[in-house]
Each structure stands twice: as structure tokens, then as C-alpha cells.
Amino acid sequence: MGGCPAVRARGIGKSFGDVVALDGVDLDVPEGQVHGLVGPNGAGKSTLLGLLLGLAVPDAGRLELLGTSVGRSAAVPEGVAGFLNGPGLYPSLTARRNLAALASLRGGSASDVAEVLDRVGLDEVADDRVRGFSLGMRQRLGLAAAMLTRPRLLVLDEPANGLDPAAKAQVHRVITTLAAEGTAVVLSSHRMDDLAALCAEVTILSTGHAVFSGPVGKLLAESGDLDHRVRTSDLDTARRVAAGTPGLRTVPGDEGARQDPDTLVVRGPEPVLDDLVVRLVGAGVGVRELTPVVAPLEAAFLALTDVEPDTYEEGEQ
Amino acid sequence: MSASVVLPRAAARRAPLPSAFVFELVKLLSQWRIRLVLAACWLAPAAFVVAVSGQGSLPTDTVFGRWMHATGWADSLVVLAFSCTWALPLLTSLVAGDVFATEDRLGTWQHLLVAVRSKHRIFAAKALASLVVVLLLVTGLAASSIAGGLAAIGNRPLVGLDGHTLTPVQAAGTVLLAWACVLAPTLAFAAVGLLGSVVLGRSPMGLLAPALLALLLQVAQVLPLPLVVRVALPSQGFLAWRGLFTSPVQTGPLLAGLLVSLAWTVVATTLAHLLFLRRDFTQPAHDGSGRRVLLAATLPLAALLAASVAVVSAVTPASGSGVDAPGLERSLATSYAHLYRLQSAELNRPDVTEAQLRTSAACDKGGSLVEDRGPGSDWRCVVSWHIPGATATGSAIYQLDVTADGRYVADGDGPKEVNGYFPVHTPTGVAPNPLWQLDGSVDLLDPHASKG
Numbered sequence: 001m002g003g004c005p006a007v008r009a010r011g012i013g014k015s016f017g018d019v020v021a022l023d024g025v026d027l028d029v030p031e032g033q034v035h036g037l038v039g040p041n042g043a044g045k046s047t048l049l050g051l052l053l054g055l056a057v058p059d060a061g062r063l064e065l066l067g068t069s070v071g072r073s074a075a076v077p078e079g080v081a082g083f084l085n086g087p088g089l090y091p092s093l094t095a096r097r098n099l100a101a102l103a104s105l106r107g108g109s110a111s112d113v114a115e116v117l118d119r120v121g122l123d124e125v126a127d128d129r130v131r132g133f134s135l136g137m138r139q140r141l142g143l144a145a146a147m148l149t150r151p152r153l154l155v156l157d158e159p160a161n162g163l164d165p166a167a168k169a170q171v172h173r174v175i176t177t178l179a180a181e182g183t184a185v186v187l188s189s190h191r192m193d194d195l196a197a198l199c200a201e202v203t204i205l206s207t208g209h210a211v212f213s214g215p216v217g218k219l220l221a222e223s224g225d226l227d228h229r230v231r232t233s234d235l236d237t238a239r240r241v242a243a244g245t246p247g248l249r250t251v252p253g254d255e256g257a258r259q260d261p262d263t264l265v266v267r268g269p270e271p272v273l274d275d276l277v278v279r280l281v282g283a284g285v286g287v288r289e290l291t292p293v294v295a296p297l298e299a300a301f302l303a304l305t306d307v308e309p310d311t312y313e314e315g316e317q
Numbered sequence: 318m319s320a321s322v323v324l325p326r327a328a329a330r331r332a333p334l335p336s337a338f339v340f341e342l343v344k345l346l347s348q349w350r351i352r353l354v355l356a357a358c359w360l361a362p363a364a365f366v367v368a369v370s371g372q373g374s375l376p377t378d379t380v381f382g383r384w385m386h387a388t389g390w391a392d393s394l395v396v397l398a399f400s401c402t403w404a405l406p407l408l409t410s411l412v413a414g415d416v417f418a419t420e421d422r423l424g425t426w427q428h429l430l431v432a433v434r435s436k437h438r439i440f441a442a443k444a445l446a447s448l449v450v451v452l453l454l455v456t457g458l459a460a461s462s463i464a465g466g467l468a469a470i471g472n473r474p475l476v477g478l479d480g481h482t483l484t485p486v487q488a489a490g491t492v493l494l495a496w497a498c499v500l501a502p503t504l505a506f507a508a509v510g511l512l513g514s515v516v517l518g519r520s521p522m523g524l525l526a527p528a529l530l531a532l533l534l535q536v537a538q539v540l541p542l543p544l545v546v547r548v549a550l551p552s553q554g555f556l557a558w559r560g561l562f563t564s565p566v567q568t569g570p571l572l573a574g575l576l577v578s579l580a581w582t583v584v585a586t587t588l589a590h591l592l593f594l595r596r597d598f599t600q601p602a603h604d605g606s607g608r609r610v611l612l613a614a615t616l617p618l619a620a621l622l623a624a625s626v627a628v629v630s631a632v633t634p635a636s637g638s639g640v641d642a643p644g645l646e647r648s649l650a651t652s653y654a655h656l657y658r659l660q661s662a663e664l665n666r667p668d669v670t671e672a673q674l675r676t677s678a679a680c681d682k683g684g685s686l687v688e689d690r691g692p693g694s695d696w697r698c699v700v701s702w703h704i705p706g707a708t709a710t711g712s713a714i715y716q717l718d719v720t721a722d723g724r725y726v727a728d729g730d731g732p733k734e735v736n737g738y739f740p741v742h743t744p745t746g747v748a749p750n751p752l753w754q755l756d757g758s759v760d761l762l763d764p765h766a767s768k769g
Binding site: 016050053054055056076078081082083084085086087088089090091092093097101102104105106107145 | 332337339340348349423424425426427428430431432433434598
């Protein structure tokens with residue numbers, strides 16, 4: 001590593017008629033990094049991924065991929081691969097035939113096809129028509145297609161969409177291995193747990209702007225005070241103790257609390273939460289659970305994008 | 318201290334056109350619908366011909382239908398005539414009309430663009446793959462019908478549309494040429510299919526564009542449109558091949574059909590290409606269709622039709638319907654003379670030449686109150702001829718049903734020695750009387766006809 005960044009974008013703008021999809025977006029992805037792209041629907045993720053794949057050209061700004069400036073011709077350099085809006089497979093062809101056709105277009109070989117099929121765990125169904133594949137199998141085959149050309153920059157749109165836990169773990173393994181070999185991976189996902197597990201850095205887009213770009217740890221630090229669900233052995237006493245804990249606020253009318261009568265929701269910094277636990281134990285109240293209502297990464301995302309939790313669902317398409 | 322030198326990488330190479338073409342061909346041929354149609358085109362015509370060869374009745378309403386038991390070459394021409402009516406536009410619909418739309422339905426455009434990295438090459442590969450499949454289908458129709466005809470009936474002489482006899486070798490060449498000629502309008506319809514597929518996205522209307530155009534043109538054929546408009550339609554090529562089976566060949570309609578088809582092929586393909594290049598593929602929900610795109614596709618074709626009408630009007634003697642008494646009289650007299658000689662040979666009568674027969678015809682449409690012009694089933698013609706050595710002049714009356722495309726069926730009425738009976742007893746057995754009913758074709762762009 002240590003060469004030129006795989007992606008270097010400065011002030012990228014892109015509009016479709018009157019609709020501004022991207023407005024002054026900066027993005028840096030070094031080689032070997034898995035970089036997450038997240039944002040609510042319409043934030044500009046697909047547009048940005050499309051620019052990285054050469055499907056469109058930016059209206060403004062400068063975009064360099066693998067050290068090459070992408071001009072008006074949208075000719076991205078060799079070494080960029082991936083998929084956008086689904087893996088793009090032909091159901092009437094077998095898995096092997098899909099990849100072999102792609103290999104013939106991009107200069108790959110039959111052995112490359114066999115290798116990537118093996119890597120994504122589809123070697124046993126290589127000669128089955130894609131028509132009968134599950135969504136997860138198609139996602140894995142799409143990843144195999146993207147890997148076929150041994151890319152230096154891999155652009156993936158929702159690569160874990162529709163995968164069962166085992167398949168997801170396999171895809172994660174493949175992506176981290178590729179990154180370890182020096183491939184830069186830019187992936188979008190609605191699943192914050194995926195991003196947390198895979199990405200060293202994330203960029204959060206909101207209405208065409210990058211509202212955050214940096215390490216996941218830094219994003220967590222920006223998440224602020226989180227709502228925590230506290231389940232105890234004595235709710236009334238716990239509520240009194242919480243009310244008497246300095247710096248802690250009880251959140252009324254929470255959905256989760258209403259569903260579970262033994263739970264209350266509180267908000268405060270971590271030291272204050274620690275103090276609450278000590279006070280509860282001191283008052284003879286058993287603490288059965290203390291968990292964030294919303295995962296820290298997701299909370300940071302929601303705070304930065306001004307999206308209401310009830311309008312944002314993990315895994316939405 | 319170290320410094321890293323970054324060499325600019327070349328832009329990703331575009332996929333080679335042959336690879337993109339093979340990919341498109343593989344995709345097309347992997348569709349069960351295309352495989353089914355291919356099998357049908359290569360097998361069904363032969364099966365049809367063999368089935369007809371075992372039946373007593375013949376499809377005499379189709380051109381060359383009455384000769385299906387006489388020669389295998391006529392069988393292929395019946396299949397050709399039927400194909401020109403519906404089969405070829407439908408086949409182009411199935412192939413070219415879906416070749417772009419299928420990517421919209423499957424959501425594979427972005428995948429394809431990333432893999433090929435050139436819209437030009439994607440378009441070229443799809444157009445070429447469609448062309449190859451369409452050629453395979455047409456070749457199948459031709460080969461199957463010829464093979465079936467030759468196997469079931471045999472390689473015998475063919476009677477042309479002016480009654481002259483083509484030897485088996487001449488028939489083979491002319492039948493193959495006729496199939497080759499219909500490739501031009503087939504490609505024009507395929508180009509319209511490409512355009513529909515690009516313009517209408519995943520809508521099934523794109524798939525139906527050539528079929529709808531064929532239906533519109535069929536309707537136009539039965540309307541009393543002026544000849545210059547008929548000749549300027551892209552379906553003209555589907556009719557003009559009949560002119561190959563007269564002597565001399567009716568080159569005017571044939572050339573007009575080929576040129577108009579070529580113009581439609583070029584304009585529709587170019588339009589499809591330009592609209593495809595303009596399409597934005599970053600928005601998967603938008604399949605490129607829209608009112609403006611539709612207008613951008615249809616207005617140039619309407620302009621092409623208008624220009625074709627203007628050119629045909631300027632460079633040909635066409636006027637009115639193209640069907641008039643002098644043209645019919647020339648055509649019927651010629652056909653009659655040729656078929657009289659055929660009948661004489663079948664009945665072992667002494668041969669006479671067309672010059673000796675000095676055949677003439679006098680035609681009238683609907684009596685004295687109706688102008689002797691235009692298609693219709695009310696044409697009545699009296700054919701006269703001279704027999705060498707005889708003082709009397711022979712005459713026969715024919716009722717003609719003339720269609721707007723210049724084809725006619727003449728139904729004879731006496732004398733009984735000539736066309737009084739349907740069968741004639743020849744030395745080899747009973748055969749249909751060639752003068753009982755006869756098919757003919759008027760040259761609608763006859764250079765001898767006067768304009769105005």
C-alpha cells in the first residue's frame with residue numbers, strides 16, 4: 001500500500017435536470033480500505049457509486065480513480081469493477097456461463113471463473129441456471145463477477161442484501177481478504193451492523209452532501225448521548241432512582257418501553273449511566289439489561305442525517 | 318525519504334466487439350422463446366408443405382398456391398407469401414423488438430455497461446446479434462420450405478406470374494433471389510423493432526412495434542391509397558418480389574421496395590442508436606421511455622415516409638392506383654399466350670409461338686358507367702387469339718379480381734376446349750387446366766404507362 005489513493009473526489013456535483021443528486025462531495029479511499037457509503041434513500045449513494053463505475057460523469061468537481069483523472073468521456077481506468085442496483089445476471093444462463101461471458105468481455109480466463117466461483121462458495125452450482133438461484137446466491141455470484149477481473153477498486157451496492165448469516169459471513173470474509181490484498185472496496189449498505197463489521201471508514205450522505213466522512217470510531221464519538229433501555233426487577237423504584245441520578249433524563253413515551261412494562265428508557269453520557277447502575281444496585285434493584293435503544297453507529301447516522309428512527313428501517317431497499 | 322511515483326493508468330479498454338457480439342448472441346439463443354421460434358422456422362414450413370402435398374385442395378387464394386402440386390418451388394413461394402404477410406414482422410418483433418428491453422426487465426444495463434464500457438459497442442453487438450438471429454430464422458423458413466417442397470413434390474418447372482415457364486434451374490435461382498429480396502423489408506422491420514425496444518423500454522409495446530407496424534400497413538393496403546403512397550411504404554418489399562416471376566422482371570416495384578426498405582433500415586437504426594446513446598443509465602427506475610423520446614423516434618419516420626412519397630412521385634410514372642385497362646390487357650394477354658402454349662404441350666397439341674397466337678385482351682371495369690381504373694372484382698376481359706392455319710379468331714371471357722397490389726386472379730369462362738373444364742387429361746394423367754384460372758401481376762410502375 002502507500003501508493004495513490006484508489007478514489008480521490010473533490011467537490012463532486014451531479015444533477016439530473018432540476019434534481020441535485022450530489023453537491024460538493026469529497027471522498028478519499030486509500031488502497032486496501034473498505035469504505036462504507038451510507039445515507040437515506042435519495043441521498044445520492046447510487047449516483048456516487050455510478051460515477052465510480054463510470055456509468056456517468058460528474059457535472060462538477062474532480063474525480064480520480066486509481067490515480068487516473070476521470071474525464072468527460074466517463075472512461076474509468078482498468079481495475080475498477082463492481083455492481084450497482086443488483087448484481088446484473090442473466091437468468092437463462094448458468095452461473096459459469098454468466099461469468100465466462102464476462103470474462104470474455106474483460107479478458108479473463110476459464111480458470112479465473114472457476115477460482116471466483118470457489119471463492120464465493122458457488123462452485124457446486126456453477127452449471128445451474130441462475131433462474132433458480134436465491135437472492136443470496138445471486139448476490140454472491142455478482143460479487144464473483146466483480147472479482148473476476150482482479151479489480152484494484154471494487155464498487156459494491158448492498159453486497160450483503162438478502163444473504164443468510166452464513167452467506168453474509170462468507171461475503172464479509174471475501175471482502176476483507178480482498179482488502180487485505182490491497183483492493184479498495186467502496187460499498188453501500190443500509191445495514192449499519194454490516195458497515196461496522198466491515199468498514200474502516202464511512203461516508204454518510206444526506207440530500208447530496210457528505211455530512212460525515214472518516215473512521216467509524218470517530219463517527220461513534222459523534223453519536224452523542226444515546227437512549228438506553230433499562231430493564232430491572234423493580235420498575236417503580238428504578239424510575240425513582242433514575243429521576244434522582246444527576247445528569248440523567250428519563251425519556252417518556254418510548255415505543256419500546258410501552259411494549260415492555262418492565263422497561264424504562266433513559267438518556268445520558270456513559271459515566272452517568274454507570275452511576276445509575278451503581279445507584280440501582282445500591283437500592284436493591286436488579287439490573288437485567290442496559291442496552292442502547294438504537295445502535296451507536298445508527299444513532300450517529302440518524303443524528304447526522306436528521307432521519308427519524310421510525311422512517312428509517314435497516315435493510316430497506 | 319522515499320517518494321512514490323504514480324504512473325497514470327490507461328482508461329479501461331472497451332470490450333472487443335466480437336466478444337460483445339458473441340455474448341449478445343449467446344443471450345438471445347439461450348432464451349426458450351427464440352429457440353422455439355428457431356425450431357419452428359426450420360421445421361414447420363417443411364411439415365406444412367408435406368401436409369399440403371397429401372391434400373386434394375390447394376390454397377389458391379395465395380400467390381403460387383395453385384401450383385403447389387406441380388412443383389416444389391411453388392411450395393416455397395407459398396411459404397414466402399405467407400411469411401411476408403405476418404411471419405416475418407412477428408419474427409422481427411420477437412428478436413429485435415426485445416433485444417434492448419430485456420436488459421430493462423432484468424435490470425442488467427449497469428452490469429453490461431461496466432463490462433463492455435462502450436454504449437456504441439453494446440448497440441452494435443445487439444444490432445448484429447439480432448441481425449444474425451433474424452437471418453437464421455429467414456434462412457430456416459427458406460431452406461425448410463424448399464427442402465420440403467423438393468422432397469414432397471419434386472424439382473420441376475415453375476409457372477411464373479405471367480404464365481411463362483421457368484426451368485428448374487431458373488426456378489431455383491429466382492426463388493432464392495425472392496427470399497433474398499424479402500430480407501430488405503425484414504431488416505427494415507427489425508430496425509423498427511430495435512427502435513421500439515430502445516424507445517419504449519420495458520413496455521410490451523416495444524416488443525410489438527414491428528407487428529403493430531405490419532398491422533397498420535396491412536390496413537393501409539386495403540385502403541384506397543394512391544399508388545405513390547403504397548410504393549413508399551416499408552412493406553412494399555414484401556410484395557415486390559413477385560415481380561421477379563414475370564418476364565421481363567418488374568424492376569420498378571422491386572427497386573422501390575428495396576430502396577424504401579434500405580432507407581427505413583438506416584433511419585430507424587440510426588435513430589435507435591442516437592436515442593440509446595442519449596439514455597441515462599444511472600437511474601434504474603427510468604427505462605428511457607417518455608413522450609419526448611417517442612416523438613423523437615416517430616417524427617423522423619413520418620418525415621421519411623413523406624420524403625419517400627415525394628421521391629416515388631417524382632421519379633416514377635405512378636399515378637392513381639396503378640391499375641388500369643391497358644396494363645391489365647397487356648398482362649392478361651401475355652399470361653394467356655404463355656399458358657396456352659403450356660396447355661398445348663400438356664394436351665400434345667402442335668406447339669405455337671406467342672407471336673403466332675397474336676393474343677390480345679380487351680378489359681372493362683363494371684360496365685360503361687364505371688371508369689376503367691382501380692382494383693376490384695368487377696373487371697371483365699375478353700381475350701382473343703389466332704390459331705395458325707385457322708381463319709376464326711378464338712376468344713375467351715375472364716372475370717378478374719384485381720387487388721390493390723397489382724395481383725389478380727382471372728377466372729375463365731369458355732370455350733370448353735380451352736378453359737371449359739378444370740382438369741385436363743394429359744398423357745401422364747389428369748392435371749389442372751392452366752387456363753381455367755390463372756394468377757397474374759400488373760406492373761404498377763410500368764414505364765409504358767402514361768402518367769396522369
